[in-house]
Amino acid sequence: MKKAGAGASASNEDGGGVIKTRSAPPSIEIVEHRGVGSLGSGGGGSISFSEPWREMTPGSGSGHGSSDRRSGRDLPEKRLTLFALRLAVLEKAASGLGKLDFAWATVVLLGGFASDLKITDFWCITVILVGEGARVFSRSHELEWQHHATLTSTAGNALRSSSRFIRHVAQAIVKPRTTAASLARVRAMQFQRQIVDLMKQRTWHAPDVPLLPYTGWVFVSKKISRLLNWLQMLSALACVALSVMRLWMQDFEDKGKDNMRPALLLFYTLALLEASLFLLEKVYWWWKMSVRKLLDQVSGECELGPYGLVSLKRFFYDAYSQCIEGSIFDGIKMDLVTFAEELILSDFLDEQLIGVRILQQLATSKGSARDTLRKLGTNPRSIERVVEMLNWKRPGEEEVRQCAAEVVSKLAGKRQNALRVSGIPGAIESIMSLLYTGRGAPTSSAITTKGAAEQDRIYDYLQFNLLGLRILKKLARDHDNCGKIGNARGLLAKIVEFSHASPALLLNPTAADSQVRAVKRALQVIKMLVYTTGGTGKVLRRDVAENVFTVSNLRAILQHGHQHMELQKLAMDILTGMAMDQRANETIAGTGGVVKLLLSIFFNAQELELGREAGEALAMLALESEASCAAILKARSDVIDPLVSALERHDARCLNAMRLLRNLCAYSGQEHRARLSAVTKAMPAVLGATIMGRDKILEVSVGLMTQICNFMDGEKFAAELRGAGLDERAYVQRLTGILRQYKYPVVNVPRMRRFVVQQVVWLMTSPGCGRFMELLRDRELGMERLLEAIADTTSEVECYHVFSGSVPISRHRENFCAIVETALHLLAAGSRGGSEGRFD
Structure with missing residues (x-):
C-alpha cells in the first residue's frame, strides 16, 4: 500500500489530505482510504482496490491532536472578567454608600436640621448631594455611553489615517518584501478603514448620532462618555475636598440640637468613603489598563493579532456592564467565543468584523482552536452566519469574508462540524462562490463608479480560491459530502478548471507558490472525489472523466511537472482512480500521450515513489481492458523487456511491474500473444518471489506465474x-x-x-x-x-x-x-x- 512520503509532510499547510501507508502493496493498488484525521498530499489515504475495507466509525479520528492549552489552564480573557468583577465590587460599594449618604442627608440633615445648619454646611451638603446624585444615578447611563463608544473605537483614527493607508498600500505593492511590522500596520489601517466604510447602514450608528442640531462632532454620542467620565471625576474630587475640609474643621453649631453634630460627622464620613472608593476604582482602572497594560497582555496570550485591543476593549466593557447592571458574577460567565458569536449575529458590519476576526484568530491559534471549534460547532446560528458571510462579495467586505472562510475551513476539519456545515441549505453553493476567479467580470463601463472599479481590480480572488478549495478538500473526506459536491451545479467543472497548470507555470522555478498551491488543492479534491466509495464514487468517477479538460490537464502536469513531483503523484493517483470506471479507462487510453508518459515515468523516474505511482496507474488501466493493454503495448516497442528487467530491481517498482505484466498477459487478446511470449524471461524472478515472497508480493507473483505458464x-x-x-x-x-x-x-x-x-x-x-x-x-x-x-x-x-x-x-x-x-x-x-x- 502507499506510504506517507514527501507529499504527506509537504501538505501540512493545507490542513488536510490523506495518510498513505504501504507495506507490501496489493495486486492492484489504488483505492483511497480517506482517514478522518490528518491528511497528506493525495487527498485520500491509500488502501487497495483489490481488497475490501471497512470505513471508520463516525467520529473516529476527529478527537485527536495535541491537548488544548485553553482547557488545561485559565482562559486569558478570565483576567479581564475578573478585573471587571473587582471593579464592579468597588463600583457597587461606592454606589451603595452614595445612596445611603444621599438618603441620610435628605431625610435626616435636610429634613430634620435644615433650618439649624450653618450656611457653610448647607451648601457643602447641597454640592455633595448634587454631585453624588448625578454620579450614582447616571453611572449606568455613563456605562451605556462608554459601551457605545467602543463599537468603533478606532473610527476617529481611521478617518485621519485613510490617506496614510493608501500610501502604505502603494509602498507595499512597490516593495513586496516589507517587514512584518509594516504589514501589520497596513492591515490594521485596512481594518480601521473597513470599519468606517462598512458601518454605513440604513439606520443610524450609535457612536455617530448627533444629539443636537448644528453642533457637528461636539455632541455626538461617542464624545458623551468622555464628558460624563470627567464630570464624575470632578464630582468625586469635589466631594473628597469638601468632606475632608469639614471633617478637619468640625466647626459645627449645635443650637440645642444634640444629634446634629454626629449626623454631620456621619454624612461627611460616608461621603468621603464613597468618593474615595470611586477614586480608588479609577486608580485601579488606570493601574491595570495604562501601567500594567492588561489589554495588551491578554491580547498577546489570546493571539488576537493587531486587532486584539479593539476586540478586547469591547469585550471588557460588555463584561463590566453585565457586572454593574446585574449580579457582579454575571460578567465572569462571558468568554471570547460566546462574545464573538453574538457580534457576528449583529446587523452592523463593524461588529461583525470584530466578531469574525476573534473567531478566526481563536480558531487558528494552536492553544485555543480545539475549544473554540467545539463551542462554535454546537451553535447552528453561528455556523449559518459564517457560511452566509462566504457570499459577501463587495470589496469592502473582503476582510469579513476572508475571516469567515478561514473559520469555516477550520470547522470543516472536524467530521461532525463538517457534516453540520454541509447540512446548511446552500452551504456548498456558498463555498463555491469562493472559487470565483474574476475572469469574465463586468467591464468598467458596467461599474457605477471609478472607485468601485479600482476596488474590484485589487480584490484578492486567489486567496479566496485557495480557501474555497481547502474547505472542499476537508468536506470531501466524508462520503455524503462528496455526493453533495458532485451534485452542486457547475462545481465539479470549476474544480477541474483549477487543476489546469500551464507549461509556463510548471516550468517556472520562481512561479508564485499560491498558484501552484491552487492547482495542488484542486487535484487533491478531484482525487478524493474519484476515490469515493460505493455508487456515489461510481457516478463521480464518470462525471470527472466526462469533463473534456480533466485528462488533458493531468497530461500537462505529467509532461511538464518535473519540478513539481507532488503534482505529478496526484495526477497519477487521479488517473488510477478514474481507470476503475470502464468509460473513464477508455478515455484515458484514448487521450494521446498519457500512456506513453506513464511508461516513461515508470521506467525512468529517479524518485521511487513517483515510479510506483505510475506503475499503479498503468496496472489499473490494463485491468480487464483490451483497449488499454493495446495502447500500452503500442506506446513502446520494447515494453515487455523493461518490465521483465524491473522485476530484478527488488525496489518499489518491482511489484507494479508484476501486476502490469499479469494484466497484459491476461487481457491483451490473441493478436498480441506472440509479442507477449517474451514474458517467459521473467520466470526466474517470478519463481524466486513465489518461493520467498509473502502476502501481496506472493499473491501477485503466483498470479503472474499462472499467466506465464500459458506460454x-x-x-x-x-x-x-x-x-x-x-x-x-x-x-x-x-x-x-x-x-x-x-x-x-x-x-x-x-x-x-x-x-x-x-x-x-x-x-x-x-x-x-x-x-x-x-x-x-x-x-x-x-x-x-x-x-x-x-x-x-x-x-x-x-x-x-x-x-x-x-x-x-x-x-x-x-x-x-x-x-x-x-x-x-x-x-x-x-x-x-x-x-x-x-x-x-
Whole structure:
C-alpha cells in the first residue's frame, strides 16, 4: 500500500489530505482510504482496490491532536472578567454608600436640621448631594455611553489615517518584501478603514448620532462618555475636598440640637468613603489598563493579532456592564467565543468584523482552536452566519469574508462540524462562490463608479480560491459530502478548471507558490472525489472523466511537472482512480500521450515513489481492458523487456511491474500473444518471489506465474524449475504450503487462493505435466483435502478484482467455486488433458 512520503509532510499547510501507508502493496493498488484525521498530499489515504475495507466509525479520528492549552489552564480573557468583577465590587460599594449618604442627608440633615445648619454646611451638603446624585444615578447611563463608544473605537483614527493607508498600500505593492511590522500596520489601517466604510447602514450608528442640531462632532454620542467620565471625576474630587475640609474643621453649631453634630460627622464620613472608593476604582482602572497594560497582555496570550485591543476593549466593557447592571458574577460567565458569536449575529458590519476576526484568530491559534471549534460547532446560528458571510462579495467586505472562510475551513476539519456545515441549505453553493476567479467580470463601463472599479481590480480572488478549495478538500473526506459536491451545479467543472497548470507555470522555478498551491488543492479534491466509495464514487468517477479538460490537464502536469513531483503523484493517483470506471479507462487510453508518459515515468523516474505511482496507474488501466493493454503495448516497442528487467530491481517498482505484466498477459487478446511470449524471461524472478515472497508480493507473483505458464508446456516449466534449483515436488509442496497458510479468505490478499488453485489446474491440464499430477494426487501432500476445505470456505470477496470500500465493482470472469470444482474433478479423474487452462 502507499506510504506517507514527501507529499504527506509537504501538505501540512493545507490542513488536510490523506495518510498513505504501504507495506507490501496489493495486486492492484489504488483505492483511497480517506482517514478522518490528518491528511497528506493525495487527498485520500491509500488502501487497495483489490481488497475490501471497512470505513471508520463516525467520529473516529476527529478527537485527536495535541491537548488544548485553553482547557488545561485559565482562559486569558478570565483576567479581564475578573478585573471587571473587582471593579464592579468597588463600583457597587461606592454606589451603595452614595445612596445611603444621599438618603441620610435628605431625610435626616435636610429634613430634620435644615433650618439649624450653618450656611457653610448647607451648601457643602447641597454640592455633595448634587454631585453624588448625578454620579450614582447616571453611572449606568455613563456605562451605556462608554459601551457605545467602543463599537468603533478606532473610527476617529481611521478617518485621519485613510490617506496614510493608501500610501502604505502603494509602498507595499512597490516593495513586496516589507517587514512584518509594516504589514501589520497596513492591515490594521485596512481594518480601521473597513470599519468606517462598512458601518454605513440604513439606520443610524450609535457612536455617530448627533444629539443636537448644528453642533457637528461636539455632541455626538461617542464624545458623551468622555464628558460624563470627567464630570464624575470632578464630582468625586469635589466631594473628597469638601468632606475632608469639614471633617478637619468640625466647626459645627449645635443650637440645642444634640444629634446634629454626629449626623454631620456621619454624612461627611460616608461621603468621603464613597468618593474615595470611586477614586480608588479609577486608580485601579488606570493601574491595570495604562501601567500594567492588561489589554495588551491578554491580547498577546489570546493571539488576537493587531486587532486584539479593539476586540478586547469591547469585550471588557460588555463584561463590566453585565457586572454593574446585574449580579457582579454575571460578567465572569462571558468568554471570547460566546462574545464573538453574538457580534457576528449583529446587523452592523463593524461588529461583525470584530466578531469574525476573534473567531478566526481563536480558531487558528494552536492553544485555543480545539475549544473554540467545539463551542462554535454546537451553535447552528453561528455556523449559518459564517457560511452566509462566504457570499459577501463587495470589496469592502473582503476582510469579513476572508475571516469567515478561514473559520469555516477550520470547522470543516472536524467530521461532525463538517457534516453540520454541509447540512446548511446552500452551504456548498456558498463555498463555491469562493472559487470565483474574476475572469469574465463586468467591464468598467458596467461599474457605477471609478472607485468601485479600482476596488474590484485589487480584490484578492486567489486567496479566496485557495480557501474555497481547502474547505472542499476537508468536506470531501466524508462520503455524503462528496455526493453533495458532485451534485452542486457547475462545481465539479470549476474544480477541474483549477487543476489546469500551464507549461509556463510548471516550468517556472520562481512561479508564485499560491498558484501552484491552487492547482495542488484542486487535484487533491478531484482525487478524493474519484476515490469515493460505493455508487456515489461510481457516478463521480464518470462525471470527472466526462469533463473534456480533466485528462488533458493531468497530461500537462505529467509532461511538464518535473519540478513539481507532488503534482505529478496526484495526477497519477487521479488517473488510477478514474481507470476503475470502464468509460473513464477508455478515455484515458484514448487521450494521446498519457500512456506513453506513464511508461516513461515508470521506467525512468529517479524518485521511487513517483515510479510506483505510475506503475499503479498503468496496472489499473490494463485491468480487464483490451483497449488499454493495446495502447500500452503500442506506446513502446520494447515494453515487455523493461518490465521483465524491473522485476530484478527488488525496489518499489518491482511489484507494479508484476501486476502490469499479469494484466497484459491476461487481457491483451490473441493478436498480441506472440509479442507477449517474451514474458517467459521473467520466470526466474517470478519463481524466486513465489518461493520467498509473502502476502501481496506472493499473491501477485503466483498470479503472474499462472499467466506465464500459458506460454509454455509442462516440460519447459519443469526445466525452468530445475534451472532455479527446484524440482516438481518442491514446487508442489510450496503450493500446498500456501493453501495451508491461507485456510480461509484473507481480506488484504483476497485473490491468493484463486491464483494458487488456477496454477494447480494448469499443472493438471498442461501437456507434459504428468509428474505434477502424481504429486498433486499424493495423499501425503494432501492437495485434495486442501481443495475440499477451500470449497467449503469460498467467499464473495474472492470473486472480484476491485473494491470501492466494501462494495465490489469488477467481477472475475470465472467464478472461484467453479475453478475449485474443476480442480477437484481433475484430481478425481486423473485427467491429463491438453487444454491451455487460461484464466483471467
